[in-house]
Amino acid sequence: MLLVIAYSSAARQKLRNTERAYPEVVRRRFGRVGLFRETALGAFLALRLRERYGADVQLARTEPLNEFDDVPEPVREAAVAYANRDSPATPYPKFAAGTDHPSVDALREQEL
Amino acid sequence: MRVRTTDGDRVGQALDLRDEAVEPTRLVESIRDPESPVVSAARPGAVHERVGLLHPDMDLDIRGALAVAGRSIGLEAPQATAIASLNRRIEAIDPDAPDLRAARRRAATAGEEVVSLKERVERTSGRLTERRAADQPTEELEAKLADLTQRLTEAETEAIAARQALSQAQAAAATARDERERRLALVDRRENRRREARAWFLEALSERFEQALAALPIEATPAPPSSYDGPPFAAALAIARLGAIDAPLVVADGPFETPIEARGALDAPVILTRL
Numbered sequence: 178m179l180l181v182i183a184y185s186s187a188a189r190q191k192l193r194n195t196e197r198a199y200p201e202v203v204r205r206r207f208g209r210v211g212l213f214r215e216t217a218l219g220a221f222l223a224l225r226l227r228e229r230y231g232a233d234v235q236l237a238r239t240e241p242l243n244e245f246d247d248v249p250e251p252v253r254e255a256a257v258a259y260a261n262r263d264s265p266a267t268p269y270p271k272f273a274a275g276t277d278h279p280s281v282d283a284l285r286e287q288e289l
Numbered sequence: 290m291r292v293r294t295t296d297g298d299r300v301g302q303a304l305d306l307r308d309e310a311v312e313p314t315r316l317v318e319s320i321r322d323p324e325s326p327v328v329s330a331a332r333p334g335a336v337h338e339r340v341g342l343l344h345p346d347m348d349l350d351i352r353g354a355l356a357v358a359g360r361s362i363g364l365e366a367p368q369a370t371a372i373a374s375l376n377r378r379i380e381a382i383d384p385d386a387p388d389l390r391a392a393r394r395r396a397a398t399a400g401e402e403v404v405s406l407k408e409r410v411e412r413t414s415g416r417l418t419e420r421r422a423a424d425q426p427t428e429e430l431e432a433k434l435a436d437l438t439q440r441l442t443e444a445e446t447e448a449i450a451a452r453q454a455l456s457q458a459q460a461a462a463a464t465a466r467d468e469r470e471r472r473l474a475l476v477d478r479r480e481n482r483r484r485e486a487r488a489w490f491l492e493a494l495s496e497r498f499e500q501a502l503a504a505l506p507i508e509a510t511p512a513p514p515s516s517y518d519g520p521p522f523a524a525a526l527a528i529a530r531l532g533a534i535d536a537p538l539v540v541a542d543g544p545f546e547t548p549i550e551a552r553g554a555l556d557a558p559v560i561l562t563r564l
Contacts, residue, residue, distance in 0.1 A: 184469035232386040
């Protein structure tokens with residue numbers, strides 16, 4: 178989808194108006210952030226916003242995350258194990274200590 | 290004030306132009322234009338922007354106009370200091386506006402060039418293999434392939450450079466966006482303070498607004514502004530009366546018999562006209 182983020186009141190207002198005028202294009206809107214359908218109309222509306230508000234509008238293209246393509250196995254396993262841990266109060270650094278799971282620092286350093 | 294009309298200049302603080310062929314909107318524009326040869330009068334302030342032209346079909350943001358009128362008579366909302374400080378902080382933020390369009394175009398063009406050259410290299414090398422297998426002369430094709438391969442290498446270098454330049458520009462834009470985000474948060478806070486200030490003025494000027502309505506020769510039932518539901522025209526006249534206004538007010542099709550009466554009721558220089 179096309180991700181549209183507004184950084185000024187005027188751009189945010191226009192994003193709201195766009196959602197009102199084209200509800201079928203604006204699939205989701207959270208405050209000053211909108212997700213537009215990937216059609217020529219979606220691109221047209223997004224580009225029009227950027228043309229008008231310049232750097233106050235950020236456009237990006239999103240895609241679903243396939244963790245089996247994009248995320249290293251140890252990271253996936255750590256996430257699953259941590260989400261299913263027995264003691265919900267354990268913070269991750271403590272949980273990972275003494276196991277094969279990567280440390281927070283290691284995770285932070287590693288680019289996808 | 291002095292107003293130029295078709296039959297000569299009219300001078301005074303209360304003018305009756307109801308029998309002159311003047312457009313009220315043109316008149317107000319002339320009052321607001323310091324270069325205008327038509328009107329010379331005191332410069333209009335913020336209240337004049339709201340109620341400088343008064344007529345029965347007008348619209349009015351009562352809260353906004355009351356706040357401006359309240360400031361004109363020296364009242365200050367408790368939020369004033371916070372608003373001024375937010376204004377300074379907002380003005381101090383001046384984020385870069387890097388233009389990434391050129392960088393995006395360069396990266397896209399370079400990518401397309403690489404794809405197209407790769408295809409040509411593959412086709413040419415395919416044909417070369419065929420000619421070799423058929424024992425046909427290959428010098429010309431070999432030269433062509435060498436040239437294309439050379440161009441492909443250059444294009445790939447350019448594509449890498451273009452992608453790097455784009456990602457650097459995007460990183461700079463991301464930093465600038467942090468600034469923009471901070472600025473928008475301050476703007477939102479300022480808007481909240483302003484809303485509170487307007488509510489404060491609404492309360493502070495409640496009695497004066499009601500008294501002004503009662504003092505004017507209009508049909509509207511006097512009421513505090515928070516519960517007022519009469520015509521905007523009457524509210525605008527009341528706000529003009531309670532505000533401090535130096536520039537001439539233009540009243541079209543108003544409730545006043547004479548300009549002197551209007552000047553007395555609105556406590557400002559007045560021009561009476563018709564729509």
